[in-house]
Amino acid sequence: MTGGLARDLAEILGPEAVLEGEAARPYQRDSTEMQGLAGRADAVALPSEVEQVRRLVAWCYERGVGIVPRGGGTGFAGGAVPVEGGVVLSLERLDRVLRFDPELWRMQVEAGVRTGRVHRLARESGLLFPPDPGAAEQSTIGGNVACNAGGPHSFKYGVTAHWVTGLEAVVAGGELIRVGGPLRKDVAGLDLRSLLIGSEGTLGVIVRIWLRLTPAPEALIPVVAAYPGVEAGVAGLGRVYGYGLVPAALEYFDPGAVAATRAAFPGGLPEATGFLVVAEADGTRQAAEALAAELAEALGEGALEVRRLGQPGEIRELWRWRSGVSFAVSAQLGGKMSEDVAVPVDRLGEAIAMVGEVGREHGLRTCSWGHAGDGNLHATFMIDASSPEQVARATAAASSLFARTLALGGTVSGEHGLGWVKREQFDRQFGPAEAALQRSIKALFDPRGLFNPGKKLPPAG
Template sequence: MSLLDALADLALPDPALTDPDVLAGLSHDDAEWAPVGAPLAAVRPRTPEQVRDVVRACLAHGAPIVPRGAGTGLSGGANAVDGCVVVALDRMNRVLEIDPLERLAVVQPGVINDDLRRAAAEHGLWYPPDPASSPWSTIGGNVATNAGGLCCVKYGVTRDYVLGLQLVTGTGDLVRLGRRTAKGVAGYDLTGLVVGSEGTLGVVTEVTVRLRPLPPPAVTVAGYFPSVVTAGEAVRATAEAGLTPAALELVDRHCLRAVDEWKRTGVSADADAVLLARFDDPGGAAEAAAERMLACFEAAGATWAARSTDEAESEALFSARRLAYPALERLGPVLTEDVCVPKSKVAEMLGRVERAAERHDVTIANIAHAGDGNLHPLLVTPPGDEAARARAQAAFDEIVAAALELGGTVTGEHGVGLLKRPGLAAELSPEVLAMHRAVKAALDPSGLLNPGKAF
């Protein structure tokens, strides 16, 4: 019996997809220039048991398995390999439970990040991890890459909120990891191991996350700077002052201009870079912190800085930050970086990005979760310009090397996928890489779960 026949025998509610045009749309994420294979089929299960049955059928036929969320990834982690079965989890999109007493939620992997936030808000609760793709990305995809977002400088990343998981292993078993209690140290932290593993250790079918009380209305501070390097110095000054904003984001003029030309937001700045800070501390603490942030911005060389007294204006600025990537995509293919450096090195790293842009004659826009040193240089090339593409790739590699030289990492939240495999090999020692591969071999002995990704 062929694998397609075996999948048909499973009587899935949605038949296996084999149309080439449909498969093309399910075969890759948003990573520019990451290689894409030709899948044999794609399936859209609706229950954990159906995922298990699909994985077992693939194991019996030696077929690779590539899990997929919304396809918003930026590293090629969801890209198909030849002959694989793409397991699209978008139909598993229910919020199964919200427990206000324990402050937790149980969701299927296809739940959209913002949908979970809305459901939690109905109970006065909040799910903090908020990648810029939160209106479109799924919790399962966020778990796969240990996604962060705008609020991670204060509130942490996805791993900090995942209490437990249900997943199908590389041996076709449906298992539960983790707990629902506030504390628990029984055995190894296998839940934490799976978070950020990019589908290489199992197919996640359910996620239990901790929630927090909704924060009070935030106070926003904006600062305009004559260069991204000056803005980077302001980030250091903020850290030295002991300030921990709920968000501290950098957006440069390329991004603001692209967003304004696309959405006609009216949000543009007569500056090379803008820093946006948000404070949500209770009582008068947010206002006091905002005043200290203003002083930091001004001392670091801001040409203009002010507290926002208009909530609509504040939201417009942060919306421009979220829309930067799709706005730049309209200009041509965008190769997205995701390096993270110590906060003390943000200014130097931004300077190196600028010099790489000049050296390779490439337009590089900058957005950043500046408060925790996670930079996203966006390399924009004209459509169909192969010479520009080659220059952009050279600049990409140079930026990765610079981040490592400054004591940073090649990926802060997008994952290794396909694009950062050389960088991972440069960051980790051979001995540590061997440890990773040993874990992979133990949990996926057939080597069929998202093969070729990360290692």
Template sequence: MDTPLLPERLDAALRARLGDGWLLGEDTRRRHGEDSSKRWALPAAVALPRSVEDVVAIVRACHEHRVPIVARGAGTSSTGAAIPYGGGVVVSFERMARVLEIRADDRQAVVQPGVLNGDLQHALAPRGLFWPPDPASAGQCTIGGNLACNAGGPHAVKYGATRDNVLGLVAVTGTGEIIRVGSSTTKDATGYDLTHLLVGSEGTLALIVEATLKLAPLPTRRASLRASYADVASAGAAVARIMAQPATPSMLEFMDAACIRLVREVGGADIADAGALLMIEADGDAGTLPHVVEALERAARGDGMVELASASDPAANEALWAARKALSPALRTIAAGKINEDVVVPVSRLPALVAGIEALAREFDLPIVAFGHAGNGNLHANILFDPDDAAQSARAHAALPRLFTLTLSLGGTLSGEHGIGVAKRDFMTEAFDAPTLAAMRAVKAALDPDGILNPGKVLPP
């Protein structure tokens, strides 16, 4: 793959500034040019800044020479958001990975973007605190990456996604200016909310170099329920009942019939066959948790329920959640190719979404399994196929736009936590009208007037 050469002045300036943090070797560039989407492109260089000042120097040099910049965390994106298709410079934040401050009394942490989500949780636990976003890749993904795509996870149903758990940011715009947005307070009605604008922008508006995060008290106890239903409609009605009563679950996960068969037959999970399954978790303390569990059990019961199992001790909890954890490995055993989309609909439309997915599976003669975060209406629809079979591959990629059309027709949206990247970029014209896209482009032009920050992502050409 041809890679554009860097201007000599830029190369000399950043080599002098970054020293061993300015990398030009082809193997290194290749490693930093791919992510979990299985896409890749070769950047002209990789920059490893150690400070905010380094980031400013990188952006200003690239701005002067109109060289593209792609910010990178740990490369766990499934949408191609970190692929440097235009060459240029990949800015990897692996050397800006410090927890700068934990303000336990204010339930806040100040971190650099390269901190791993899991490392932050380990640092917070001794203080009885945690940061709620918990994507499946929490052990490997960075806080910067979580901020870039507004990551969520199972706990988002109670605690919110990344955007709901950020108070302020320090970022570098496409012209190399440092901006400080948000504050260290949980209430702020001062000016435009640029903090929440930057979260989820996938590095297209500015490079986030510091974040002030909102923390939550670590629950002292957890309890789990597993409810199986005769069909999706019954499970959907249960989700509506659960979310309508005051006791909010800390997790509310869904599996369709295809997922249940997978975890039984391939994953070996001890779980009865059913039309749909809900995994429900509650958290709290010794005084409140029993009442929450009782309320969730009442809401889970109803027409079509086949079985309800509960657990309150850690070992029993783990056994109940083993079914959910067995799912992803099971998927990998039955198909080499997988298109995993994280569509979202209003909770009341979940049964219609699952019914539509089942109809698509029949129409395209492919396994399509759905599971995910029922309490948010956020399902992971996995289209499974053999990439070496041209006919299967064609059918899988033909089913994808139909999935998005179905989701939008139900009042939903394209992504709940993975982001847009390049995988869903061209479907943005279906999700938004022309004036809305024009407003987004105007924001992009204001913060990155020359379009050097992660070009070609999020917004359609």
């Protein structure tokens, strides 16, 4: 921490809004901590007003100081980690719900409002904010927008971008820009909103967001299908698509993921289970019942068991089990490296097999699970995270995984973004023309390269 810089910031924001020493430590890391990533911020700033964000950004921009926006620090790509120093600009004190119009299905929030709080507020008024990334009690709406976060219910409802109708952001020099608003349609200009969504803090600091909500479904009915192996399970998923069924969520768990979590599965699983599909029907009671029956039929062929869960307690237990999958897999060997690759849905079976092949080539145990309906895998190499040799092997395996994912027509990131840990994949995924265009856009927004330096789209070469 640079004392002089912290003193200057304290003059702009007030001393209580600048952290130093032990208090600043948690802001040097995010969920990539297990991979050993840590930064060293020159200062940590916690503004509580948009005007303070403007002054802070203007100050940094004038002096050439890097700015690392931060929400809840749950990101899996190291995006909020101040790897190259600079000022960590935490949005956590910008946490006001500015407006909530339940009868108009919309809400305006500051960027630091926690995702779980939006879920609860919406639910209390019979509404739904569908994006449901797994760490909703810690992550912020600003972080979700900056990463364009997904989650299990993206299959039917889409990712965060589908639920943002407008936002305000502080950009180069401390200018506040407003794009969109409480509008359901707007094609007046170029779509700056879409550029900012998913920009991972590299174009500016998102400070206020207009969210779209939808009436909550009356009923939820999960349908669980257990299979002896991958082939039968993937065929079941194919039938769900082919029959034209649209469950809210359509998740899969491969043999390794089943083995790591089966003991905690609500109601247990047949002994021979080697692949699991969890679908969730929602809608009016009648529509959910009808869809659940169709899902059971589509998933039934080749299954060891197909089960409907109906009681509220059971559904809560199922999703609690789902939230624990990542931790249960980590517990196998004490750590893991998980990559959120995505492929066209017709290549999902190949992608699941490919994870195992890459693991075998690198002498690593693997498993995968994820959002089957979106072709989005959590491709995982299980390691002892305290062994530098195993971390190096998993890193090499991940590199091979990315190359093979691209060969399947996929993407290196379906939902977590590139941040710092996957920045080298940028030029692998995009051809020179697309990469140059993206870098030109970055330069237009951020001519001095001060917003989240080195992240997502690193300088060419």
